[in-house]
Each structure stands twice: as C-alpha cells, then as structure tokens.
Amino acid sequence: MxxxxxxxxxxxxxxxxxxxxxxxxxxxxxxxxxxxxGEDANSLVDLIDMGLPGVLPVLNEGAMNxxxxxxxxxxxxxxxxxxxxxxxxxxxxxxxxxxITQLHYPIVKDGIVDLGYKxxxxxxxxxxxxAGKSMHDQYDSNSxxxxxxxxxxLLEIVSEPDLRSAQEAVDYLKKIHQIITYLDIxxxxxxxxxMRCDAxxxxxxxxxxxxxxxxxxxxxxxxxxxxxxxxxxxxxxMKILEAGGEIEQETRxxxxxxxxTRSMRTKEFANxxxxxxxxxLVPTHIxxxxxxxxxxxxxxxxEEKEKRFKDQYKLDDYDSKVLCAEKETAKFYEEVVxxxxxQIAAKWIIGELNALLNKNELSLADSKITSSNFAAxxxxxxxxxxxxxIAKDILEDIWxxxxxxxxxxxxxxxxxxxxxxxxEKVIDEIxxxxxxQVEAYKSGKDKLFGFFVGQVMKATQGKANPGMVNQLLKxxxx
Amino acid sequence: xxxxxxxxxxxxxxxxxEEREYPEITKKLTNTFNLxxxxxxxxxxGLEPLNNPLELNNVSREDEEKNRNQKDKFLDQSPESxxxxxxxxxxxx
Numbered sequence: 001m002x003x004x005x006x007x008x009x010x011x012x013x014x015x016x017x018x019x020x021x022x023x024x025x026x027x028x029x030x031x032x033x034x035x036x037x038g039e040d041a042n043s044l045v046d047l048i049d050m051g052l053p054g055v056l057p058v059l060n061e062g063a064m065n066x067x068x069x070x071x072x073x074x075x076x077x078x079x080x081x082x083x084x085x086x087x088x089x090x091x092x093x094x095x096x097x098x099x100i101t102q103l104h105y106p107i108v109k110d111g112i113v114d115l116g117y118k119x120x121x122x123x124x125x126x127x128x129x130x131a132g133k134s135m136h137d138q139y140d141s142n143s144x145x146x147x148x149x150x151x152x153x154l155l156e157i158v159s160e161p162d163l164r165s166a167q168e169a170v171d172y173l174k175k176i177h178q179i180i181t182y183l184d185i186x187x188x189x190x191x192x193x194x195m196r197c198d199a200x201x202x203x204x205x206x207x208x209x210x211x212x213x214x215x216x217x218x219x220x221x222x223x224x225x226x227x228x229x230x231x232x233x234x235x236x237x238m239k240i241l242e243a244g245g246e247i248e249q250e251t252r253x254x255x256x257x258x259x260x261t262r263s264m265r266t267k268e269f270a271n272x273x274x275x276x277x278x279x280x281l282v283p284t285h286i287x288x289x290x291x292x293x294x295x296x297x298x299x300x301x302x303e304e305k306e307k308r309f310k311d312q313y314k315l316d317d318y319d320s321k322v323l324c325a326e327k328e329t330a331k332f333y334e335e336v337v338x339x340x341x342x343q344i345a346a347k348w349i350i351g352e353l354n355a356l357l358n359k360n361e362l363s364l365a366d367s368k369i370t371s372s373n374f375a376a377x378x379x380x381x382x383x384x385x386x387x388x389x390i391a392k393d394i395l396e397d398i399w400x401x402x403x404x405x406x407x408x409x410x411x412x413x414x415x416x417x418x419x420x421x422x423x424e425k426v427i428d429e430i431x432x433x434x435x436x437q438v439e440a441y442k443s444g445k446d447k448l449f450g451f452f453v454g455q456v457m458k459a460t461q462g463k464a465n466p467g468m469v470n471q472l473l474k475x476x477x478x
Numbered sequence: 479x480x481x482x483x484x485x486x487x488x489x490x491x492x493x494x495x496e497e498r499e500y501p502e503i504t505k506k507l508t509n510t511f512n513l514x515x516x517x518x519x520x521x522x523x524g525l526e527p528l529n530n531p532l533e534l535n536n537v538s539r540e541d542e543e544k545n546r547n548q549k550d551k552f553l554d555q556s557p558e559s560x561x562x563x564x565x566x567x568x569x570x571x
Contacts, residue, residue, distance in 0.1 A: 025541050032544035041562040042549050050552055062541025083529050090492055092566040105529070135563075136570050143570070144563035272490055277529045284536035 006164040011203040011241075013234045014211050015169050016123075016161035019176050020154050021186045022130065022194035023066050029129050029153035030057030030100065037192055041146040049151040051095035057280055063153035066185040067107040067127050068286065068294045070155060073179050073301055074122055076111030081285050082127075084278045093132035093145050101128035101156075103275050107286070113159075113179070114303075115171050121160040128154050155185070161200065161211065166230035170223055173197060178302055182327045190222050197226060201233045203241065212237070213247040217261050219254050229254040233261050305330055313342035322350050328364050335371035340378040348378060352392060356399050368402030376405040385409065386416050389462045418465040420472070423456070426464065427472055430455045441477060449473065479504055479511065 006013065025035050031048035048055045071078045083105035086098040103126075111122030132150035136143045157176060163169045177195060180186040188195045202214035217233055220226050232254075237247055252261040300308070302324050309320035309330075323346060324330045336345045353374070357367065377394060380386045386394065386409065397408050409415055417423055430452065431438055441448040456469050484504055488495055495503060558565040 027541055027543050032539070032542065033547065034543045034545065040549075042553065042564070043547055045549065045552060046546050059536060059538040060541050061538040064538060088490075092564075092569060134566075134569055136568065138560075138563075139565070139568075141568055142558070142565045143568050144560065144565050146563060272486075274490070279530070282530045282532050282534045282536045284538070 006168070007206050008234065009238065010205065011234070011238050012206045012208075013164060013166075013230075014161050014202050014204060014214075015163035015165075015230060016200040017157075017159045017163065017169060017172060018198040018200070019157045019159075019173065020130075020196040020198075021157065021176075021180050021188070023063050023153040023155055024184060024186050025060055025062045025066065025153055027060055027062070028151035029060050029063050029127065031151050033151065035152050036148075037194070039148055042148060044148040045150065049095070049147055051097070057100065057278075059281065059284060060153060063127060064107065064284070064286070065290075065294050065297075066153075066183070067125065067155055068291055069183045069185055069298055070125055070157070070180070071108035071111060072291070072295055072298065073183055074108070074111030074113055074125075076122060076125070077109045078286060078291055079105055079107050079109065081105060081283045082107045083283050084127075084281045085275045086278045087273045087275055089273060091131070091134075092143065093134045093147070093150070095132070095147065095150065099129055099131065100278055100281070102126035105283075113172060113175050115168070115175055118162075118168070120162045120168075120172050123158045123160050125155050125157045128156055130154050161202075161214075166227040166234070169199060169230055170227050173223060173226055178325065178327075182299060182302055184299065193221065196221060199226065199230055199233075201230055201237070202247070203234060203237050212241075213249050215247065215249065215261075216251045217254050218251060218264070222256075225254060225256050228256075228259055229261060232259060236261065302327075309333075313337060313346070315342070315346055319346045319350060322354075332364050332371050332374075336375045336378065339372075339375045341382045344382050345375070345378045348374075348381075348391075348395075352395055356395070360399075367399065369398060370402075373398055373402075373405055380405060380409065384416060384418055384465060386414060387462060387464075387466055389457075390414050390416065393462075414463060416465050417460055417463045418468060420468065423460075423464050423468055423472055424476075426456055426459050427452075427469070427476055430459065431476060438477070449477075452477070479508055 023035075027033060028035050028046070028049060031046035033046035033049055034044045036044060048057055068078055070076075082102060084100050085103045087101050087103075088098045090097055106124040106126035108122070108125035111125065113120045113122060130149050130152040132145055132147040134143050134145055138144055159172065163172055177188045180195070181188045186194055190196070197220045199217045199220060200214045201217060202212040204210065204212045215233060215237070217229050220229050233252070240247060248263075251264045253264050254261050306317075306320045306324045309315050309323060310317070313320075315323070322329075323333045329349065333345065333349055336349070353369065357364065360367075377391060377398070380394075381388065381391050394405060394408050394414065397403065397412075398405065401408075434452075434455070437448050437451060441452075452473050453466075453469055456464055456473070457466075481500065484500060484507070487507075553559040553562075553564065556564045
C-alpha cells in the first residue's frame, strides 16, 4: 500500500500500537504459581501474587528468555542491564498496590517489524505482570476478584507511531501475532485475552511537521475490532477538528456492540503512577552467553521458512506465504509432504482445506483432519485412484467423520474408473442415446463436447478418469 | 505547595488527614520538596542514574511450578469472600 493512499479527506492518520502478550511460561513472572487460563478461581495463587508482606519476587528465567527471543526475532537491541520499576495505583485486582514493570530500561529496544510493504519500528518491549481479574455481574453490591491472572508474565510491545491507516495497524498486529506464535512465546489468543491491544490515534494535515493530539483506545480484542475502532476514532477526530474544535488527550474505550469509542470516566486527578525502581529487584544483567543460548533454541522464523519452502518444495511466492502464515499450517504441510507430491499438497491445503477451515471457523488442531490421512488423500489423487471431484467429497467426509481415506474409497466405491473398456462402454451408450446431439456436434457445435463429458460423469457418478473420458470421447466423435 | 496539591497527594497515597492537620503536613512536605529541588539543581550530565546502591546481579529461578496455593486460607483472611472469590465493594457503577 502506498503511503499517499492513507490520507482521508485531507487528513493523515498517525497510529501507534501497544500490544500486550501473555507469555507461555509454566509459572508466573515473579512467583512459582502455575500460569494457566481457565482454572478454578483463585487456585493458582502464591503468597507473592497475594502481595503479602515480607514476600520477595524472584524473576522467572523462562519469561526473560522469551523476551530475548522476541528481541532477536525483531532485530532489536537486547538490554545488557534491565531494571524493573513499580507503577503505583490502587485497584482491587492489584493486591500489592503496584505493578512491577519496566520503564526506562526495558528488556528489548529499537526493533523492526517488516510488513513487506513497510518497516514498522518497535520502540521497546518490556516485561511486566498482569493484574487479577475483576467481575461485576455475580452480586448486586459487590464485585469479585480472581487472582489467577495476577502476576502472569506479559510482554508489552510498543510500536513507534509509524502506522498510517487502520489497515496497516491490522497488518502490523497480524505480523506480531505471527512472530509470537512462531516463537512459541504466546498462544496469541485474542478472545481469551492472551493478546490485547491499545491504539494511540491522532490525525494531522499531510504537510504538518507535528503530530496531532492523540487519544488512546483501550479494550480492542480482535483483529476486526482494531480496524473498526481505529476507523471510528479517525472519523470522530476529523469531525471535531473540522468543526474548529480541539482533540482532548484522553483514554477512550472501544465498545464493539455499538461500534463506537467513548471517553472513560474522566478522572478528577490526572494519573500519576509515581514510577520508581523496584527495590526488591536489583538490576538484571543479560550476558552475551545467555543471548547466544536463547538464539540456539529458536525455531525458524516465518520469512526463513517461506524461503526454505520455495527452495525445498519448489513453491511460488504466494503458496509459500500462505502456507507459512500460520506455524500450525506450515507444520501440517511438512508432515503431509513427507509422503506425497509437495505441489499437489500445497494446492489442496491452500484451496479446499483452508476453505473448510474458514467456513467452519476451526483451526487445524481442532479439526478431524490429520496429516497422515490428508497425505493419503493427496496420494490417491496423484496416482489417479480418484478424481479431483471425488477427492473433494472424500475431504468433506473426512472433515465430518475423521475416517481413513482408503476406507471411505472402499466403502463408497469411489475408486476412479481408469479401465478403457469400461469407460468406452459408457460412452457408447451415451452417444447411442443422444443421436441428435452427436449430429449437432459433428456439424460444428463444439460446445456440446462438455455435454457429453457431463453425461459420462453423471453415468459413472463422477468416477471416470476425466483425462481418459476426454481422450476417448474425442476419438469417438471424430 | 497549595491545598489542591496536598489533597491530590493524600488521595494518591490513600491517606486521610483532617483539614486542621494540613498546615503541619504542608510544612513537613515542603522541607522534603526543598531537598529534592536541591538535588534537581545539581549538574548530573553524563552520569548514569543509580538504580540500586547494591552492586549485585539480580537472581532468577527456573520456570518450574511449585504449588503453594492456599486458596481457602487466603480467602478466609480477606474481609469478605464467597467460596471462590475475594469480594470487594462494587467497582463499576
């Protein structure tokens, strides 16, 4: 997308994203309690997460290494020394009265995320603790608190204000999602809150040297909403500025139901988090050896995989990009092609299988399709046992039943007919029964050829080998 | 420091003070602020901030779970709870 396409009615949107990613560690950032979603309320809580007096936080090496991984994957600077700070505020789901985070000395600085058509700068990524969860619906006069999430490690990834449209913001967010899932540092599940996004949005005249006043939109929990919330906010700001008004620097909440952003309760007092270095945690040094060690444990990144797929399986740019878009798909593809033709497999995954997944809104892992069964299907296609049309039916059958391909072919008698005699017999019968069409064809109505093919396929329930049908029909009609 | 600033500080720290105590608190705090002002006036260019006086490297632990969950005990100690949750006054209106 070219830059100048992003100007709307004479206004240039300027967007930066803050993405919170829940890390896939076994335990919390500073306590040995289990880090898991969906367990019994308050069952994964340590003394440290309770914020009881006298306890001391001890840093989780796994979380630190995952932060380093992200830094390496975005060509960023990894801190030689990182420092944890306290961000102070009172809220019932924050038992300590402060969140341990990193302000001036984050683990990662100055990264780059490449969207293909533009490079977006990462200002920093820092480690911090998640808060507990408050719920308000159970009782009339009380809210309740679940501290299972309290202390879960987060990596907050802060971009520079390099994005110029809602679409660019979505592309960037998808790229971050791809990176963190490839690195296995997060499941990136937006609906469960393991990836959350705040957007800083402002607009300015394209020739302006200064950014406009920005509003921060919170609570964006899907790719679709990112686009909608930002577009909505751009329009809102345009309306105000064009009426001669001023944008207030404030935090706004996105309401997906009403598709609008609205100001969060104006606070009587400005936020003052009174950051200071956390005295419980002395500066943490990260050695070159540790970084090297993490580097050696890292899996292939999307771009590297795409390139390898092109070389190794002779795929074109598009196919390798689609197959590598999600790590799960790429892994599935590599399992499948161990036993069958890589190009046919690519075509069927990108086409038919993806269509089924999208239609049913399922991921591969949640479907009944296994790589070995899918490979068996591709083999039957490439050796001519079944036609493409039958293969589609079988794929749908596997999708529903999970049965083995060979069983389905046997039980439904779907084997492709590749016996010349058998096909000829069917063709003869059809030509005999459709004499007038044969005459018309012979007198120049070429289009009728498709009619004959269709009749043969109908008579054989789609099982006749299409190549042979074409050839034999041509011979007989000439 | 004026009264509004003082009220703001008291609010942030969740400290309650009677209005008659304000002059005394203001006096003490002003002393502290003066000291901070003195430090702010020092020429510190080119100096790395001291984040911690201890010249130690932070310790870390392996990412291994140790279940020290005492849910019932924790809930018992809170002013109000149900079987599974800590209960607090309604946060949103």
